[in-house]
Amino acid sequence: VKGGYPSFMAKEIHEQPHAVADTLLGRTDPSGALVLDELRISEAVLRAVDKIVVVACGTAAYAGHVAKYAIEHWCRIPVEVELAHEFRYRDPIVDSRTLVVAISQSGETMDTIMAVRHAREQGATVLAIVNTHGSTIPRESDAVLYTHAGPEVAVASTKAFIAQITACYVLGLYLAQIRGNKFPDELKEILAQLHELPDGIQRVLDAWDEVRDVAVAMKDEPTVLFLGRHVGYPVALEGALKLKELAYIHAEGFAAGELKHGPIALVEEGQPVFVVVPSPRGRDVLHSKVVSNIQEVRARGARTLVIAEDGDEAVVPYADVVFRVPQVPTLLAPLVTVVPLQIFACELAGAKGLDVDQPRNLAKSVTVE
Ligand code: M6R
Numbered sequence: 001v002k003g004g005y006p007s008f009m010a011k012e013i014h015e016q017p018h019a020v021a022d023t024l025l026g027r028t029d030p031s032g033a034l035v036l037d038e039l040r041i042s043e044a045v046l047r048a049v050d051k052i053v054v055v056a057c058g059t060a061a062y063a064g065h066v067a068k069y070a071i072e073h074w075c076r077i078p079v080e081v082e083l084a085h086e087f088r089y090r091d092p093i094v095d096s097r098t099l100v101v102a103i104s105q106s107g108e109t110m111d112t113i114m115a116v117r118h119a120r121e122q123g124a125t126v127l128a129i130v131n132t133h134g135s136t137i138p139r140e141s142d143a144v145l146y147t148h149a150g151p152e153v154a155v156a157s158t159k160a161f162i163a164q165i166t167a168c169y170v171l172g173l174y175l176a177q178i179r180g181n182k183f184p185d186e187l188k189e190i191l192a193q194l195h196e197l198p199d200g201i202q203r204v205l206d207a208w209d210e211v212r213d214v215a216v217a218m219k220d221e222p223t224v225l226f227l228g229r230h231v232g233y234p235v236a237l238e239g240a241l242k243l244k245e246l247a248y249i250h251a252e253g254f255a256a257g258e259l260k261h262g263p264i265a266l267v268e269e270g271q272p273v274f275v276v277v278p279s280p281r282g283r284d285v286l287h288s289k290v291v292s293n294i295q296e297v298r299a300r301g302a303r304t305l306v307i308a309e310d311g312d313e314a315v316v317p318y319a320d321v322v323f324r325v326p327q328v329p330t331l332l333a334p335l336v337t338v339v340p341l342q343i344f345a346c347e348l349a350g351a352k353g354l355d356v357d358q359p360r361n362l363a364k365s366v367t368v369e
Contacts (some may be wrong), residue, residue, distance in 0.1 A: 007356040009154035017198035019159040022148035055115040056103040059157040065234035067168035084115035105160035106365035107135025215347035226253040232276035239341030246349035269301035282330035
C-alpha cells in the first residue's frame with residue numbers, strides 16, 4: 001500500500017507532481033483559457049465580488065496565505081485569510097459581495113464547517129476547495145473546486161497542500177480572466193509556467209537524499225527556526241508546523257522582516273535557521289532583503305540552511321547548506337520551496353524512530369471544534 005516507500009508520507013510527497021498536474025487537468029481549453037464549468041457560481045456574481053475571505057485551519061490556512069499574495073496581485077481584490085475558528089467566533093464583516101473560500105483536505109474539519117455555516121448565514125457566497133469528494137464542506141457550500149491530490153493517508157498534509165495552492169492559483173487566474181484583467185498575456189504566461197511545475201517539483205524530489213543526510217545529522221536539535229518573506233513566509237510557517245507535528249521539535253516560522261522586532265534575540269551560536277529565499281529574477285528588493293536577513297542571523301552564530309533558486313550565487317557566502325529549487329516565477333515558488341522542508345521533517349522524524357504517518361495526539365481530520 002505504501003508503494004515501496006517507508007511511510008505514506010514519503011509516498012505522498014513523491015506524488016506531488018501528479019497532485020499538481022491532476023489539479024490542473026481539464027481546466028483549460030485549447031486556447032489556453034481557464035474553463036471552470038464545475039463552478040456553480042455565475043460569472044456575474046464573481047465579477048461583483050469585492051472581497052475574498054479564506055477560512056481554513058493548519059496547513060490549509062497556509063495555502064490560503066499563499067493565495068492572498070497571488071490573488072491580490074492578479075485580481076486586485078482584497079483577500080483576508082483567517083483561521084476558521086477565529087472567524088467563527090468574532091463578528092466578521094461579510095456580505096453578499098464577499099466570496100468566502102473554505103480550504104480543507106478532508107472536508108470534515110468542524111472548525112471550517114462552522115465558519116462556512118456562519119459565512120452563509122451572513123449572505124456570503126462560499127466556494128470550497130476540498131480534496132475529499134462527497135464530504136461535508138462541499139455539500140454545505142455554494143460551489144466546490146476539487147483538488148485532485150488523491151487520498152491522503154498520512155496525518156501530516158503534503159500533497160493536499162500543494163494541490164490546494166494549485167487550486168488557489170487556478171481560482172485567482174480564472175477570476176482575473178473573467179474580470180477582464182489588463183494583462184491577459186502575463187496571465188497566460190503564468191498559467192503556462194504553472195503547467196511546468198510538476199517537472200520542477202520532480203527535480204526537487206530527485207535531491208531527496210541530500211535533504212535526508214542533513215535531516216539525519218540534525219535529529220538531536222532542540223529547536224529550529226524558519227524564515228521567509230512574501231510567499232516564502234507561509235512556506236516558513238508550514239516548514240515549522242511539519243517539524244513540530246512529526247518530529248516533536250520546537251520550531252517557529254517567522255516573516256523574515258520581523259527578525260529585528262524580536263525573534264533575532266533567539267539566535268545564538270549553532271542555532272539552525274532555515275531561510276526561504278525569493279527568486280533574484282523577481283523583485284530585486286525582495287531577494288536582497290532576504291539575503292541581508294541570512295547575513296544578520298549568520299553574524300550571530302546561526303547555522304543557515306538556505307532554500308534558493310538554481311543559479312542564485314548571492315546566498316552561497318552566507319549559507320552552511322543550500323537546497324536548490326528550479327527557477328519559477330516568484331508567486332508560484334511555494335510549490336517547489338516547500339518540498340525540501342517536507343522531506344526534512346519526514347526524514348528527521350524517521351531518524352528519531354517516530355511514527356511518521358501517525359504522530360502522537362493528532363488525528364487526520366479534526367471533527368470536533
Ligand atoms: O482536512 P483539513 O485540510 O481541513 O485539515 C486542516 C488541518 O487540520 C490540517 O491541515 C493539519 O494542520 C495537518 N495535520 C497539517 O499537516
